[in-house]
Amino acid sequence: MEMENITEILNDALEYGRKYISKGNVATYIPELAKVDKDSLGISLVTIAGGRYHVGDWDKEFTIQSISKTISLIFALEHFGPEFVFSKVGMEPSGDPFNSIAKLETKSKYPSNPFINAGAIAIAGLIADRYKFEDYLKLVHRLCGRNSIDIDENVYMSENETGMLNRSMAYLMKNNGIIEGDVEKTLELYFKMCSIKINTNDLANYASILANGGVEIESQIQLIDKSTIKILKSLMVTCGMYDGSGEFAIRVGMPAKSGVGGGIVASSENKVGIGVFGPSLDSQGNSIGGYHILEYLSNELGLHYFSC
């Protein structure tokens, strides 16, 4: 891949993404998130050869939100194994909004996949029974390459105070035997996971490990098992962009995961890891600027998994 003019391409991508900001809105259902600057936009890109590039608001911190669901899946797969994890949650896209409770009542007591809220709460339940938030945070530090990462207390409190739909799903799953332990402990862990503060550089570091088969670029250490990577990236392709995952697969073609804080993590196999941030969201809850930035980069740099 030609990387000489990468900063120029990133700046062009940023300007392209900026045009879409006004078509979206920041998340307001978590009151603390409504306070963020809608116009922020940043990109970080790390190549598997170790090149690092940043443009825009790449060092602005935002909360990781649903991107945390990928790291809790890694944590659960590596501590409990796939058989146990997938005895609690499915592997299929839901086709419903990320916070929908509907299918838990009408279709199956098992959440459709680990990346919708219900699925991630079920996985938080597995973790909360046996581990502490600090154990999870250590994995975040390792994957993002920064030990100073911590939670945003205000966002955590805001989610805990207002997350009644998440609370309802958790109690329904407790009733149905999906959550075995303490529901409030499960929710505390889930809300803390969502409230972790990161920047796009942290996401690009993490994404570069995904692009590099689980191996950290600098140390060449295998941080994530290859079998975990296979499951994780497959789910990122099918479910990573909520019920917009199908169109994203066509337009962008990278395993990715978004969060309502405005972040998206995306990786292109054996090429690059990318983190983008733009808190203005589309109707599905994906960063609208970030989505278009990734589409631009996919086209310009040939990052689509089926690009030829």
Ligand SMILES: NC(=O)CC[C@H](N)C(=O)O
């Ligand atoms: N899609 C998201 O990023 C949602 C995460 C958010 N903390 C919630 O539980 O609703």
